[in-house]
Amino acid sequence: MAQDPKTALTNAERWFRNQMPGQMVSPDARLPSGMSVRKDRDTQVEAEGRFLERDANIRDHNQHLSPSVLFSNLLSIIYPSIPGYGPEHGKNTSQLSVYCAATQGLTDVTQTETLKAAGLLHDLGRAKPWTENDKDHTLRSAERADVAIRSDPSGSGQRAMREAVCSLIARHTLAGTPPQDPLLRALWDADSLECARHGVNTAQGRTLVVERYKRLLSPWAQRKATQTKWLTKYGWDLKAWGL
Numbered sequence: 436m437a438q439d440p441k442t443a444l445t446n447a448e449r450w451f452r453n454q455m456p457g458q459m460v461s462p463d464a465r466l467p468s469g470m471s472v473r474k475d476r477d478t479q480v481e482a483e484g485r486f487l488e489r490d491a492n493i494r495d496h497n498q499h500l501s502p503s504v505l506f507s508n509l510l511s512i513i514y515p516s517i518p519g520y521g522p523e524h525g526k527n528t529s530q531l532s533v534y535c536a537a538t539q540g541l542t543d544v545t546q547t548e549t550l551k552a553a554g555l556l557h558d559l560g561r562a563k564p565w566t567e568n569d570k571d572h573t574l575r576s577a578e579r580a581d582v583a584i585r586s587d588p589s590g591s592g593q594r595a596m597r598e599a600v601c602s603l604i605a606r607h608t609l610a611g612t613p614p615q616d617p618l619l620r621a622l623w624d625a626d627s628l629e630c631a632r633h634g635v636n637t638a639q640g641r642t643l644v645v646e647r648y649k650r651l652l653s654p655w656a657q658r659k660a661t662q663t664k665w666l667t668k669y670g671w672d673l674k675a676w677g678l
Contacts, residue, residue: 512583515561519632529554531625532618538655541617549596550618553603554625556580565633565643577605613652624656631669641676 514521532554533547541547560575584597606614607622609630614620627647634640644666651657666678 517561517564519565520558520561525555528625528629531628532621535624535653535656536621539653549599550621552600556583557604557607573605573607577601580604620652624651624653627651628665631666635670636672
């Protein structure tokens with residue numbers, strides 16, 4: 436049974452704020468205005484209790500890809516040396532994709548863990564800069580993600596989860612017709628928002644941002660406030676570039 440949207444959003448915020456080590460995507464990573472249940476304390480406490488219970492079940496049964504293991508092993512994952520495709524891009528895409536999915540009610544634990552890992556590892560095979568088309572990078576990324584998950588010492592890199600993550604990575608794209616798969620759509624939005632990191636305050640970068648942001652799929656990602664926050668994060672002069 437699908438969770439109540441308010442519960443889903445609270446869970447998303449809790450993960451968004453607390454699950455990642457080091458620098459967060461944003462220093463004040465908060466839910467968009469009007470989408471928080473902070474004013475309803477009883478609802479928040481109940482939701483957080485269910486979130487902790489869900490986490491305990493994951494740990495006890497060891498059924499899902501462990502984010503703590505993957506994130507603690509970030510240094511052992513070989514990211515591309517190409518600017519813009521390092522571990523920060525992986526972490527940001529991971530966080531954003533899970534968040535976009537949760538705001539649309541997609542909170543199934545297995546799907547969430549699959550999306551979380553796919554976002555983290557989706558560009559491991561990138562071999563060209565953002566200005567060049569690297570159409571084969573998805574398959575290379577899937578192959579390298581397979582190796583990274585197999586090396587997970589917790590034993591959580593079981594076959595079904597590994598195959599689901601690698602399949603998602605192999606199929607992810609920002610070209611052509613927007614995907615119908617809910618997980619791919621969340622990854623599409625996350626990767627699209629992240630394009631703000633490329634060509635900051637340049638005409639070429641602006642063209643990329645305008646094209647990608649026109650094709651965002653989720654209501655949250657389509658909000659001007661969301662886009663402005665992400666552009667500002669990467670240092671865009673919004674007024675000068677008409678964004």
